Amino acid sequence: MEKLALLGGKPVRDIRVNPWPKWPVWDQNEEKALIETLNSGIWSYNGPMETEFNRRFAEFTGTKYAISAANGTVTLQMALEACAIGVGDEVILPGLTWQATAATIIDVNATPVLVDVCEDNWCIDPKAIENAITPRTKAIIPVHLYGSFCDMDEILKIASKHHLYIIEDCAHKHGGEWNGLKAGSIGNIGSFSFQLSKLLTAGEGGALTTNDFKLAERLDALRNCGRRPIEMKKAVDKYVDKGAGVYSDQGNFLQSGNYRITEFQAALLIEGLKRLPEQNRVRDENGIYMNSLLAAIPGVTPMKRDKRETREAYYNFSFRYKQNEFKGLAVSKFREALTAESGIQVSPSYEPLNNCSLYVPLTKPARHKLNDKYWKGIDPKRFRLPVCDRIYHEESICIHHKVLMGIKADLELIAAAIFKIYDNAESLLK
Numbered sequence: 551m552e553k554l555a556l557l558g559g560k561p562v563r564d565i566r567v568n569p570w571p572k573w574p575v576w577d578q579n580e581e582k583a584l585i586e587t588l589n590s591g592i593w594s595y596n597g598p599m600e601t602e603f604n605r606r607f608a609e610f611t612g613t614k615y616a617i618s619a620a621n622g623t624v625t626l627q628m629a630l631e632a633c634a635i636g637v638g639d640e641v642i643l644p645g646l647t648w649q650a651t652a653a654t655i656i657d658v659n660a661t662p663v664l665v666d667v668c669e670d671n672w673c674i675d676p677k678a679i680e681n682a683i684t685p686r687t688k689a690i691i692p693v694h695l696y697g698s699f700c701d702m703d704e705i706l707k708i709a710s711k712h713h714l715y716i717i718e719d720c721a722h723k724h725g726g727e728w729n730g731l732k733a734g735s736i737g738n739i740g741s742f743s744f745q746l747s748k749l750l751t752a753g754e755g756g757a758l759t760t761n762d763f764k765l766a767e768r769l770d771a772l773r774n775c776g777r778r779p780i781e782m783k784k785a786v787d788k789y790v791d792k793g794a795g796v797y798s799d800q801g802n803f804l805q806s807g808n809y810r811i812t813e814f815q816a817a818l819l820i821e822g823l824k825r826l827p828e829q830n831r832v833r834d835e836n837g838i839y840m841n842s843l844l845a846a847i848p849g850v851t852p853m854k855r856d857k858r859e860t861r862e863a864y865y866n867f868s869f870r871y872k873q874n875e876f877k878g879l880a881v882s883k884f885r886e887a888l889t890a891e892s893g894i895q896v897s898p899s900y901e902p903l904n905n906c907s908l909y910v911p912l913t914k915p916a917r918h919k920l921n922d923k924y925w926k927g928i929d930p931k932r933f934r935l936p937v938c939d940r941i942y943h944e945e946s947i948c949i950h951h952k953v954l955m956g957i958k959a960d961l962e963l964i965a966a967a968i969f970k971i972y973d974n975a976e977s978l979l980k
């Protein structure tokens with residue numbers, strides 16, 4: 551029997567001699583762009599970096615308009631507000647996502663309706679969406695989770711049948727494609743995060759994408775203290791298609807806050823975006839290879855990849871674990887063992903939002919207790935999410951996307967580490 555690293559044995563990968571690829575990635579181009587921004591004295595507010603990044607990100611996502619903002623939480627909130635979603639409205643979202651997807655719905659005084667996900671890709675289950683629709687439903691927020699894509703064909707059908715908005719949460723999916731269409735270009739609005747762990751990052755940041763001029767105009771105002779597009783006109787005139795640009799609301803201000811990005815963030819994003827297509831290509835190729843290795847290992851199941859996912863983008867590489875095939879070894883112990891063998895952090899999925907320590911809507915009555923009915927409606931404990939629960943408690947294995955940024959031999963070591971744990975699972979049961 552080989553001694554597992556968790557029990558003091560030699561790890562499969564010694565990261566002191568063979569470290570994992572680093573994240574984030576930067577070089578002299580970022581340094582130069584940051585120094586140039588510093589010396590320009592233009593550090594924020596519709597500056598040249600922000601304008602240029604918006605233009606490039608719209609082009610990258612295949613949308614007409616991209617509007618950058620402070621982070622991927624406020625982008626969701628602005629998307630809801632731009633669709634005029636608020637008091638009395640319901641928004642359907644998956645129970646397996648980061649807390650912000652639901653929290654922002656409460657922040658616009660609407661009701662988040664949590665539904666279950668598909669067990670083979672962990673994304674929102676279209677059947678569960680249908681079952682949750684009521685006359686108050688206004689929107690669906692599909693979250694393209696980790697390395698998976700929501701079934702956008704089904705979601706588009708449901709949305710069109712019930713006249714619902716689709717706000718794609720693309721925080722994990724910069725550059726992913728469904729049937730050749732980029733994430734963020736399929737629904738009415740796409741919402742992106744550029745937080746440090748994301749596929750495109752400026753430390754913090756976010757962006758909204760849309761093909762709808764009216765929505766773009768509102769989003770632009772919402773991120774900029776409600777200022778109407780006379781500012782947007784100056785900033786985006788270069789790339790708005792001229793026919794669409796009727797600036798009818800000039801001069802009318804909206805109630806909003808300051809969700810602007812800085813020029814330093816935009817400078818980093820311009821450089822990061824240049825690398826992203828090649829990084830995505832490498833991750834996609836390595837993801838396919840890793841899945842082929844997993845398919846040959848007992849006790850683990852690769853995530854399902856739909857053939858309509860023409861380009862995958864991986865925020866995390868994830869797969870499914872079967873405890874009974876590892877002699878009853880709990881998934882938490884398996885994750886610890888794989889972390890020790892591989893030298894890369896192995897984590898569970900998000901906690902399902904009906905029981906998530908960071909999603910606690912009933913803790914701010916001064917802000918959210920509009921009335922007793924609403925208060926009951928936002929209690930997440932009223933939702934049953936058996937698939938989300940099983941994924942979180944029994945099955946989920948998630949590894950940061952940098953695991954896919956190296957060479958194939960890296961992935962063979964991960965596979966070797968899983969085999970080693972499989973062969974020696976008994977030693978961890980004692």
Ligand SMILES: Cc1ncc(COP(=O)(O)O)c(C=O)c1O
Nearest residue numbers: 621622623648650721743744745
């Ligand atoms: C699915 C999802 N949506 C939204 C967000 C919020 O993004 P941010 O951290 O930029 O506010 C995140 C961040 O992790 C996320 O994972």
